[in-house]
Amino acid sequence: MPSLSIGKLAKASEVKVPTIRFYEQIGLLPPPERAANDRRLFGPDAVRRLAFIKHARQLGFPIEAIRTLLDLADDPERDCADANALAREQIIAVDRKIAQLEALRSELKRMAAATCQGAASDCRVIEALSDHSLCEADHPEPVRASI
Amino acid sequence: MPSLSIGKLAKASEVKVPTIRFYEQIGLLPPPERAANDRRLFGPDAVRRLAFIKHARQLGFPIEAIRTLLDLADDPERDCADANALAREQIIAVDRKIAQLEALRSELKRMAAATCQGAASDCRVIEALSDHSLCEADHPEPVRASI
DNA sequence: CTGCATGCTCTAGTCGCTAGAGGATCAAGC
């Protein structure tokens, strides 16, 4: 019965030690056994579970979505329509984010195109930031966090 | 001398009241005058400054970059090379983020393409998340926050 | 004069970790 210390698990899964403890704390990982000295002892299933979590995080799934996906995976009886729905939601979110970022990139490029060497008073960048009406298009939404 | 309450300023600038207070707290907005009843009284320059901040935030500039840009704008003597550099950095960050998201989108689409109506045990989505080796390409980095 | 909107300050919560304090224990080398 190969049991892993948290350090070995971290190396095996390429997830940092504090992150593993954090995932346990928020209930994504079940509390592992403990050795007599109170150290965590993980089984090989923990490696798989962490791989799942890590991969889903890389794909931008928020923790709560991952919790749902893990619940689904833990219970093979359940219908997987939920998992498909989560994946579709995630695609939509990614598409929206890409569209936003492309609008922003074009505005930034236009803004930075006219390089100025002079004083800040007639700096294109600052001018462009001061006056939204110079933008070609509206910004759909503020671009922020998530994903 | 048209002085604005924080509520009017919020409406004029389309920045929420608590956000305005927050910007004052972190020093992006100078502390405004106060009426006898301790309420804030803003001049029209606050509207312009907030528009600048809001626009820069929409473009994904982090607060510290905005602080630098505002310092530049406040001091017209200074060279604007810094502003150009910030804009260029921002473009690079946006480009990188777009590239990441496009890789993710293609993986998500591939993952969700095979829709299953069965039990979660043979759900493509969960299977794909369980096994990173099914991915066509490596994920460059975890996709996270900023911008 | 009543009631609601707006204002104030202060604190805590969000998300997903990350960093650090302060201490216990382990493994290896001498």
Add this chain to the structure above:
DNA sequence: GCTTGATCCTCTAGCGACTAGAGCATGCAG
């Protein structure tokens, strides 16, 4: 046996950029 450094433990606080709420003081309209 002893020292040294790595690893482990728990707990708390911090990041960025707000957002939400408590608890209270005002302002304004009907």
